[in-house]
Amino acid sequence: MKGVPATPSVPLGVQDEENSQLDRVHSKAVRRRSLRLLGSTLAPLRATFVGTVVLVVIAQATRVLGPALIALAVDTALPQAQAGNWGPAIWISGGYVLAAIVAGATTAAFIRLAARVSQTVLLDLRQRVFGQTQRLSLEFHESYTSGRIISRQTSDLEALRELLDSGVTSLASGFLYMVFTAVSLFVLDVQAGLVLLVAAIPVWLITRWFQKRSQVLYRISRVASARLIVNFVENMTGIRAVQAFRREDANNARYGALTEDYRANTARTMGLNGIYDPALQLTGNVTVAVALAFGGFRVLDGSLEVGVLIATLLYTKRFFQPVQQMAMFYNSFQSAAAALEKISGLLEEIPTVRQAADPVPLPNAKGALRFSDVEFGYGAGKVVLPNLDLDIPAGQTIALVGQTGAGKSTVAKLVARFYDVTGGSVTLDGVDLRELASRDLRRAIVMVTQEAYLFSGTVRDNIALAKPEATDSEVEAAARAVGAHDFILALPDGYDTDVNKRGGRVSAGQRQLISFARAFLADPAVLILDEATSSLDIPGERLVQRGLQTLLADRTALIIAHRLSTVAIADRVLVMSDGRVVEDGTPEELIAGDGRFAALHHAWEDSLV
Amino acid sequence: MRSRPAASSADTPVVATLARLYPFVKPALPRLIAGMICALGASLCALAIPQVLEYAVNGPLLGSVDAGDTSGVWFAVLLVLGLGILEAGLIAARRAFILIPGTRVEAGLRMSLFRHLQDLPIAFHDQWPGGQLLSRSMSDLSSLRRWLSFGIVMLVVNSTTIVVGIVLMIRMAAPLGVAYLIGALPVVFFSYRFSRRFRRISRLSQDQAGDLATTVEESVHGIRVLKAYGRGREAYRNFSSQADELRGTELSKARVLSMFSFAIMTISEVVLGLCVFAGVWLVVDGQMTVGALVAFFATAGVVNGPVERLGELVSMSLYAKTAVDRYFEVLDTVNEVTDPAEPVRVNAPRGEVTFEGVHFHYADAPPIDLIPAPTTVPSEAPREEVLSGVDLHIRPGETMALVGLTGSGKTTMASLVPRLFDVTAGSLRIDGVDVRDLTRRDLRTLVSIAFEDATLFSASVRENVLFGAPPGQDDQRDLERALTVAQALFVHDLPDGVDTLIGEEGMSLSGGQRQRLALARAVAARPYVLVLDDPLSALDVSTEEAVTEQLRAELERTTTLIVAHRPSTVALADRVAVLQDGRVTGVGTHSELLVSHDHYRFVISSLIEDEESELVGKVRS
Structure with missing residues (x-):
């Protein structure tokens, strides 16, 4: 995964993605961007691509050979055979069979090569988009919905696939065919050739018209299909709430409207084609009629032979034969280009949290953290941390306490480098996090959040996510350490149980235990626990805490918890309010005092039994 | 992480698929047929134009030369022009006719699927990966659209051309025509062989595309975890290998198609090549005229094009066929949590909830296409029950806390009340009526639920909170009341207050904020029975206290079942039920249970000695 190359001007990215009525300048810019992308994916395939074109030309040529051979058979072989000489008949018949085999074989080879080109391009783009979504920062993901990324990866690429399958190569062969026909026509009769040249004017005009209209419609189409996908994904992900709150009818209305938007737009694009294609056909046919009138008068004059006239007319007609195919190709090109506009926009996004150009290695971090003059706000929103100075020596266990919105989670996210500070710096062992190689950073610092996401796969896979090379016994040791081992063994297939979609079969508390086991296995120098025990029952929490005490003994830890029981194991408590640290001390010191923490602690003690 | 490899399911005959599709396509059928007729007409025009050109030049035009006026020229021009306009007109008409069947059928099917998916129970959704559902709704249906608006029309036109052509060829030169037919x-x-192989592969590629979509969806939903562990590279590698697998499938699909195309193109052409010699021989022998020979090959030339395109059209049709099969696989999934035939209504709801001998286990059969190829699923083996005989009576207006260890089935039990799952044995009654005798709509009007993992939708705060609220009431007051109870007044500080867009497409909120909105939503629904699944877990102590206080007042007349992990939550309840080993082993007030119930003390008390927690492992297993 390479970094995004620096672009001189500020890239447009995905902003304005839903706007389909772009002005000329922007429209051209995104179009160029999408063509560049297509070009860059096709570039490594140049040889294969040329190969397919050659195959198509050979296949076409052998196909043209057939009628010629038959004419030859009737004109020469037949009289010869009648005269008793069977040679030519055998030769021609054999030639025909040979041409048939060559045509069949080249077509078969062409189908394979074309599929290779198309699938290689698709794989390349899939990988690029996937890599890019992994690279982009959380800030981006928080506003760009999962449904939109899915639609980039599915329906947009589907549009491109249609283009590639409809045959870039058959376009080439069609084009060659038209050129040959036109040249033959000129050679035969220049004036008839001129008629054809004039016909190019309406073709150009119609194509321009189609291009302009379809460009907008296909952009709308991409947006409409993305909206449909976003809505679908959201409702299927939240199906519990949908059913529990009887939202089916309201959703049907909403999804129905989106479906209709998409349908109407598809119908409009098809309608546009329904004009474009017959209009081209009509142009061709009218051209033939004009050529006939033109040539007819010349025959009347005596300046043109009848035989030549028929030949020129047939050539003119033939010239327009691949037009329908070309129209289809151009149509899928427009559709694919609109899709590539969206994909290239996503690829153009520059991650706000970037890998350093010249990263500082830190293979064995000790875990000393320091916040110096840190200022931070989400996007353009208000400042969450106005000015934070904090020194956390290696090995210390810190509890962050404070009301919702005090900035605790923000501190955690800055340490995990989910976001970058807007001012000041955060350092690990004296190295600015922004300078650290992301491998080292991720090995040194791990954050466990309240939302314990499980991927589909086995329990073992999910724990081993923290350390893919971990052995089975390491995975089990981690699970044992957090008290998850027993419940995992009780699952139908133990560690090999599939957690199914979204860990549907595992309770919220068990999910958190699995996620804890992950953190144990990762064995980082700095561990951040953001509400990581909220769903645990008390015995479970107790177990985790016992595990934590051993785990945290020699590493830095940042614990955010509403349950003060978790806080008890901390060496030091920081009470936060409005983005500032208002109390700082050991738990004993603070409880003995009369500050906020003391008050919280008393309230908590009262709630215990 | 990756989902299980998809293997193709039982293949259905083409006729069965078409029959299943028929009711959906029926309304569009006249237009589809009209489109085919236009397409046939257009092909006839295309075939006729060169002939007409020759005739026009040799007949009327040359007649003009003889007659010395221009009328013949004009006649010829008009003839050709007329035919040309007719051809373009027929193409335009074909496209216009096909427009409706293509798009309307697609949209109709898409809506049917969405409706059905919303109707299907949670158990279904737990088992089906999102990407598989999405790929059915989007790419499978669009391949059907393409087939309806292009494939079937061209298939019919081409087949007709081939059949008519061969009949003509036999009539023109019987022995040669019959030879051509034998070549067929x-x-x-x-x-036949191709069809079977191609169907298997195209099904596989569609399933793999669905799995790929699932992986994409998970990689985005789980992006925080992937980032936290720096596992982008592994996720990328896993995705790549999956995408590469799909590529491999697509390539073998192309291989199968190329072989088929080779066979049909080469066989028909080789036969023609042999016919060249045979034709010459027949003419020399005097069994056939030269004219017949020429006419035979002219017709063969016309038939050739459609024969060449047959491979592509057949493969497109088969691809659409497997796509439609995939679609109907979901659409034909029988919903097991349905409305009763003769629903009962609770006339004067009081909110009494009774669990009687309730058993529950999750149906573990995975969806057909997710069964790994060599399946050894022991379907007869006894499944582990989550609930095995739960008896619990919650009085109207009472608040009952449900306490038990992680994984003891509390959430499951809570989900049974609004029938997100159905009991496997026993019964669950509200005011004496079995929940299965109510319509789901009525039941879920009586019952509302707040989940621990709060789901917010891309909509304003207002819409999210009033999600299930009864219509026609004072929305503003309801909203404020619900927000106050849930201590979610922070929403007024959001940029647009209660009209701020939240959810995936809007502001991102913290876990605690989300939980409070989900709680507000449950309260705003004004239920008779409120089910709260550990709804306060992400709240800080003081907020929790405030919420608890508000809820206590609010819940006075609402029956409430609240899943609790903490003493502070239990404090809300009038009585507590202990869930242990799939049964309710104790019901009583908090202090009663503390005295009398060992397991309860173990689960809820933080003041237990450390030694006792040594036992945890044993108790758990």
Whole structure:
């Protein structure tokens, strides 16, 4: 995964993605961007691509050979055979069979090569988009919905696939065919050739018209299909709430409207084609009629032979034969280009949290953290941390306490480098996090959040996510350490149980235990626990805490918890309010005092039994 | 992480698929047929134009030269022009006719699927990966659209051309025509074999595309975890290998298609090549005229094009066929949590909830296409029950806390009340009526639920909170009341207050904020029975206290079942039920249970000695 190359001007990215009525300048810019992308994916395939074109030309040529051979058979072989000489008949018949085999074989080879080109391009783009979504920062993901990324990866690429399958190569062969026909026509009769040249004017005009209209419609189409996908994904992900709150009818209305938007737009694009294609056909046919009138008068004059006239007319007609195919190709090109506009926009996004150009290695971090003059706000929103100075020596266990919105989670996210500070710096062992190689950073610092996401796969896979090379016994040791081992063994297939979609079969508390086991296995120098025990029952929490005490003994830890029981194991408590640290001390010191923490602690003690 | 490899399911005959599709396509059928007729007409025009050109030049035009006026020229021009306009007109008409069947059928099917998916129970959704559902709704249906608006029309036109052509060829030169027809026999054989292989591969590629979509969805939903562990590279590698697998499938699909195309193209052409010699021989022998020979090959030339395109059209049709099969697989999934035939209504709801001998286990059969190829699923083996005989009576207006260890089935039990799952045995009654005798709509009007993992939708705060609220009431007051109870007044500080867009497409909120909105939503629904699944877990102590206080007042007349992990939550309840080993082993007030119930003390008390927690492991297993 390479970094995004620096672009001189500020890239447009995905902003304005839903706007389909772009002005000329922007429209051209995104179009160029999408063509560049297509070009860059096709570039490594140049040889294969040329190969397919050659195959198509050979296949076409052998196909043209057939009628010629038959004419030859009737004109020469037949009289010869009648005269008793069977040679030519055998030769021609054999030639025909040979041409048939060559045509069949080249077509078969062409189908394979074309599929290779198309699938290689698709794989390349899939990988690029996937890599890019992994690279982009959380800030981006928080506003760009999962449904939109899915639609980039599915329906947009589907549009491109249609283009590639409809045959870039058959376009080439069609084009060659038209050129040959036109040249033959000129050679035969220049004036008839001129008629054809004039016909190019309406073709150009119609194509321009189609291009302009379809460009907008296909952009709308991409947006409409993305909206449909976003809505679908959201409702299927939240199906519990949908059913529990009887939202089916309201959703049907909403999804129905989106479906209709998409349908109407598809119908409009098809309608546009329904004009474009017959209009081209009509142009061709009218051209033939004009050529006939033109040539007819010349025959009347005596300046043109009848035989030549028929030949020129047939050539003119033939010239327009691949037009329908070309129209289809151009149509899928427009559709694919609109899709590539969206994909290239996503690829153009520059991650706000970037890998350093010249990263500082830190293979064995000790875990000393320091916040110096840190200022931070989400996007353009208000400042969450106005000015934070904090020194956390290696090995210390810190509890962050404070009301919702005090900035605790923000501190955690800055340490995990989910976001970058807007001012000041955060350092690990004296190295600015922004300078650290992301491998080292991720090995040194791990954050466990309240939302314990499980991927589909086995329990073992999910724990081993923290350390893919971990052995089975390491995975089990981690699970044992957090008290998850027993419940995992009780699952139908133990560690090999599939957690199914979204860990549907595992309770919220068990999910958190699995996620804890992950953190144990990762064995980082700095561990951040953001509400990581909220769903645990008390015995479970107790177990985790016992595990934590051993785990945290020699590493830095940042614990955010509403349950003060978790806080008890901390060496030091920081009470936060409005983005500032208002109390700082050991738990004993603070409880003995009369500050906020003391008050919280008393309230908590009262709630215990 | 990756989902299980998809293997193709039982293959259905083409006729069965078409029959299943028929009711959906029926309304569009006249237009579809009209489109085919236009397409046939257009092909006839295309065939006729060169002939007409020759005739026009040799007949009327040359007649003009003889007659010395221009009328013949004009006649010829008009003839050709007329035919040309007719051809373009027929193409335009074909496209216009096809427009509706293509798009309307697609949209109709898409809506049917969405409706059905919303109707299907949670158990279904737990088992089906999102990407598989999405790929059915989007790419499978669009391949059907393409087939309806292009494939079937061209298939019918081309087949007709081929059949008519061969009949003509036999009439023109019987022996040659029959030879050509015999050449078609191996083609039929190859088509049969091809059809089976191609269907298997195209099904596989569609399933793999669905799995790929699932991986994408998970990689985005789980992006925080992937980032936290720096596992982008592994996720990328895993995705790549999956995408590469799909690529491999697509390539073998192309291989199968290329072989088929080779067979049909080469066989028909080789036969023609042999016919060249045979034709010459027949003419020399005097069994056939030269004219017949020329006419035979002219017709063969016309038939050739459609024969060449047959491979592509057949493969497109088969691809659409497997796509439609995939679609109907979901659409034909029988909903097991349905409305009763004769629903009962609770006339004067009081909110009494009774669990009687309730058993529950999750149905573990995975969806058909997710069964790994060599399946050894022991379907007869006894499944582990989550609930095995739960008896619990919650009085109207009472608040009952449900306490038990992680994984003891509390959430499951809570989900049974609004029938997100159905009991496997026993009964669950509200005011004496079995929940299965109510319509789901009525039941879920009586019952509302707040989940621990709060789901917010891309909509304003207002819409999210009033999600299930009864219509026609004072929305503003309801909203404020619900927000106050849930201590979610922070929403007024959001940029647009209660009209701020939240959810995936809007502001991102913290876990605690989300939980409070979900709680507000449950309260705003004004239920008779409120089910709260550990709804306060992400709240800080003081907020929790405030919420608890508000809820206590609010819940006075609402029956409430609240899943609790903490003493502070239990404090809300009038009585507590202990869930242990799939049964309710104790019901009483908090202090009663503390005295009398060992397991309860173990689960809820933080003041237990450390030694006792040594036992945890044993108790858990």
